[in-house]
Amino acid sequence: MPRQVDHQERRETIARALWRVVEQRGVPHLTMRVVAQEAGISLGQLQHYFASREAMLSFAMDFSAEQSTLRVGEGLARLGDRPHPRDVLRLMLVELLPLHPGARATSRMSAAYVLEALHNPDIRERAREGISHGRSVVEQLVRQAIADGQIGADRDPVVETNLLLALTGFTTLLELHVIEPQDVLAAIDQHLDRLFNSPS
Amino acid sequence: MPRQVDHQERRETIARALWRVVEQRGVPHLTMRVVAQEAGISLGQLQHYFASREAMLSFAMDFSAEQSTLRVGEGLARLGDRPHPRDVLRLMLVELLPLHPGARATSRMSAAYVLEALHNPDIRERAREGISHGRSVVEQLVRQAIADGQIGADRDPVVETNLLLALTGFTTLLELHVIEPQDVLAAIDQHLDRLFNSPS
Known part of the structure; x- marks a missing residue:
């Protein structure tokens, strides 16, 4: 099920980007927009993985x-x-x-x-x-x-x-x-x- | 020095408004705009008391x-x-x-x-x-x-x-x-x- 794996990998990439935002910039900066930017994807792509x-x-x-x-x-x-x-x-x-x-x-x-x-x-x-x-x-x-x-x-x-x-x-x-x-x-x-x- | 006292009172009113935002809505909502609203003053008035x-x-x-x-x-x-x-x-x-x-x-x-x-x-x-x-x-x-x-x-x-x-x-x-x-x-x-x- 390569698609399944890719999906999980992408989610982990996003989770790590979110971590970096928390670690380096702090919770006040933790928005979907900032995480998308940090993960190098568009806000729309991020919303494909996480609805909120x-x-x-x-x-x-x-x-x-x-x-x-x-x-x-x-x-x-x-x-x-x-x-x-x-x-x-x-x-x-x-x-x-x-x-x-x-x-x-x-x-x-x-x-x-x-x-x-x-x-x-x-x-x-x-x-x-x-x-x-x-x-x-x-x-x-x-x-x-x-x-x-x-x-x-x-x-x-x-x-x-x-x-x-x-x-x-x-x-x-x-x-x-x-x-x-x-x-x-x-x-x-x-x-x-x-x-x-x-x-x- | 009534003016001094008023100033301090107003600052405490603002501090209490800020507390209410933290208590009831949480830190992600803690912006100057939201605090001004909660304290019932304009953003400009708030900035008169606190520069940042x-x-x-x-x-x-x-x-x-x-x-x-x-x-x-x-x-x-x-x-x-x-x-x-x-x-x-x-x-x-x-x-x-x-x-x-x-x-x-x-x-x-x-x-x-x-x-x-x-x-x-x-x-x-x-x-x-x-x-x-x-x-x-x-x-x-x-x-x-x-x-x-x-x-x-x-x-x-x-x-x-x-x-x-x-x-x-x-x-x-x-x-x-x-x-x-x-x-x-x-x-x-x-x-x-x-x-x-x-x-x-």
Whole structure:
């Protein structure tokens, strides 16, 4: 089905153009016209692939989330057969923060998507589902680590999951250079050490 | 100096109109034209008060930060003469999160300002200074609590300050209803309990 493949490739080219606009120029410039220009196609051609700015944003967000999942998958492969849950959680957290160009693009894309979500019920529901799914994955890891005695049995899995997700709050501090990457990694390691060294 | 007062009042009216646009319609709609309309004045009149969108945003952010400081001040007054640092930190953290309409307006205004900051060096420097100042206040509280034996002497004040600030990461989870206010307060209380119950 070469036509199908071409269509998907073109959509990915557009998603990458959209990313570049978010990364280099910012969300206020994120219009169909600007994205078409960046992708080197006409506005009409862009509208052939995406009927609306919303459809384009949702595709770009899905694509962004897939790239992020791929990066986590590559990291997991490097951790070997039976990775320690501490290392898995660290990998996931670090990948959510703007600590390298790929993750920064995803992070800025997410921030833009969340701002859109506040005033668009469809996008809000999609964003909520995406983050809820990620949250469930983390909670499952925490529950398993408690069951396996790697995290203390006195820890509440819901509270611990929420505290882990809150660490994405480092995003703004990093983007504005209030603190540096090594400070963020030190704080994340301290938090994980306390979680996994708690008495079981 | 009635003229001076009128000028300041008009600027605050404009800042509140800008807030309403951010709160109700979102950042993509935040233009000088839309703000003038919301404030019930002409674009020319608005430009008399603010030469640019950037100047208008910076004023609105300062105003927003002042309102936030006022709310924290009122909370501190309720805590009495010598408040416990745990209560002071809890008050500050809760006021940074979108847990009530006033704080939500400030929170959305900040998110919008940070997104602007990524692509505007002047705004970035102002935003960085504002957050760095807030961070210093928290670090001072943590250092004093360590000196007073309320936080364990083995805790690193820089790491603990950064972990406290990371709790603002609950913003997105709250805005998208991934978790609810009571979950956030439970997690914040758990974090503060561990910090203040650490051995000294």
